[in-house]
Amino acid sequence: MNDLTPYLVDEFLEDYEQGRLTRRDALRLIGGMTGVALAAQMIDARAQTSAPAMMVPAAAAMRVAADDPAVVAGPVKFPGGDGELLGYLARPNKPGRFPIVLVCHENRGLTPHFEDVSRRLAKAGYVALTLDLLSRDGGTATLNGDAIPGLLGKAPQGQAVADFQSALKYAQAQPFARPDRAGIVGFCFGGGVVWRVAAATPDVRALVPFYGLPAQAADVPKLNAAVLAIYAGRDERINANIPAIEAAMQANGKTFRKIVYPDVDHAFYNDTGTRYAPDASKAAWDETLAWFGKYLS
Numbered sequence: 001m002n003d004l005t006p007y008l009v010d011e012f013l014e015d016y017e018q019g020r021l022t023r024r025d026a027l028r029l030i031g032g033m034t035g036v037a038l039a040a041q042m043i044d045a046r047a048q049t050s051a052p053a054m055m056v057p058a059a060a061a062m063r064v065a066a067d068d069p070a071v072v073a074g075p076v077k078f079p080g081g082d083g084e085l086l087g088y089l090a091r092p093n094k095p096g097r098f099p100i101v102l103v104c105h106e107n108r109g110l111t112p113h114f115e116d117v118s119r120r121l122a123k124a125g126y127v128a129l130t131l132d133l134l135s136r137d138g139g140t141a142t143l144n145g146d147a148i149p150g151l152l153g154k155a156p157q158g159q160a161v162a163d164f165q166s167a168l169k170y171a172q173a174q175p176f177a178r179p180d181r182a183g184i185v186g187f188c189f190g191g192g193v194v195w196r197v198a199a200a201t202p203d204v205r206a207l208v209p210f211y212g213l214p215a216q217a218a219d220v221p222k223l224n225a226a227v228l229a230i231y232a233g234r235d236e237r238i239n240a241n242i243p244a245i246e247a248a249m250q251a252n253g254k255t256f257r258k259i260v261y262p263d264v265d266h267a268f269y270n271d272t273g274t275r276y277a278p279d280a281s282k283a284a285w286d287e288t289l290a291w292f293g294k295y296l297s
Contacts, residue, residue: 002160004192005033005153007213008107010237012149025146032150061278062285063271064119069093071122073115076129078170081162086132086139088115090122091176099181099296100171102164103130104190104197106270109140109148113272121185124289126296127177131167133160133193152189164197168204181205181296183225185288186212188267198225206295208288211238211266214245226255228291230269230284233262259287 012029016022066073073090088110092098101121105114110132121128134140137151164184172179183206186194191212198207199219207225211232215223227249231239242258249256261268261280268277269284 002153002155002157003196004189004213007192008149008153008189009033028146029149032147033153062120062282063116064123066115066119068119068123071119073119073122076170078166080135080166083136085163085166086110086135087167088118088130088132089128089171090115090118091127091174092122092125097176097178098125098127099178099183099292100168101126101128101292101296102167102171102182102184102194102197103128104160104164104184104186104193105130105133105140106187106267107149107152107189108145109134109143109152111140111272113270120285126183126292127171127174129167129171131164133163135163160193161197161200164193165201168201172203183207183292183296186210187269188212198227199223206292208291210269210284211235213238214241217244217248220245220248220252220254223249223252223254226291226295227257228287229256229258230287231258231260232264232266232268232280233260234264235266238266257291259284 009030064071070093071090072093073088076087076089077084078087103114103117105111110130114130118128118130132139134143134148134151137143140148168182171177182203184194184197184204185208187210191209194207194209195212195215198204199215199222202224204225207227208230210230231242239260246256246258261284264277264280265275267273267275269281270276271281
């Protein structure tokens with residue numbers, strides 16, 4: 001178990017309550033972290049709404065194809081502290097050295113969507129490395145999707161941070177990377193992970209968590225990164241944490257800006273999901289690139 005396990009449980013309970021998961025699916029996903037009996041108790045305590053089914057949106061304009069000539073991208077392997085780690089690396093297809101942006105995936109692992117996010121960053125001029133936090137389990141692509149949240153929720157405390165530090169070391173060693181210019185972005189579950197990575201990694205200069213569970217106030221003094229926190233207006237569960245982290249960042253003299261996009265839901269950036277909001281997604285991405293441009297240039 002780790003400090004993000006309750007976040008994962010709450011996320012699936014909320015999806016069940018809002019009609020995005022059936023009781024059976026919620027029981028399977030939550031039970032993988034808590035055990036079936038406790039999961040059933042938590043699920044039964046929630047009242048499922050009759051939310052209508054939503055269609056998965058069509059392809060978004062921001063997507064970058066795997067064969068786009070402007071980028072070089074593909075899977076990579078690199079050493080971690082206790083074994084081999086997996087990831088997806090993308091970079092601009094031109095000479096030069098470019099700033100690094102690490103990417104942390106959602107609670108479904110390193111899916112094709114996050115390969116695409118890596119390519120989007122590469123096309124914008126960054127060396128982008130998405131770490132697969134399921135590396136020790138054979139990698140996301142080898143796993144049953146329903147098992148992934150449980151594996152993430154049961155990971156030892158601090159493992160994700162250590163793995164991202166290994167990923168940064170690998171990226172910094174690449175001849176096309178600028179080792180002194182590193183940022184990190186994460187989404188949903190990954191938005192919580194990247195707060196913790198940045199607090200433990202002085203080399204991270206810029207941090208963009210999308211609707212993530214923020215760092216504990218005690219860890220805020222350790223942050224060197226300038227933080228742009230992205231939120232969804234309807235995401236009450238995550239937004240309840242905004243006042244405390246905003247106060248802690250201000251009290252410690254840290255660079256912090258928040259943007260709350262109204263009338264959109266948690267996970268609005270993911271263009272493969274039912275909560276995708278194209279206008280907010282495009283606006284948030286433009287803000288993300290501007291933030292990295294300011295602090296990693």
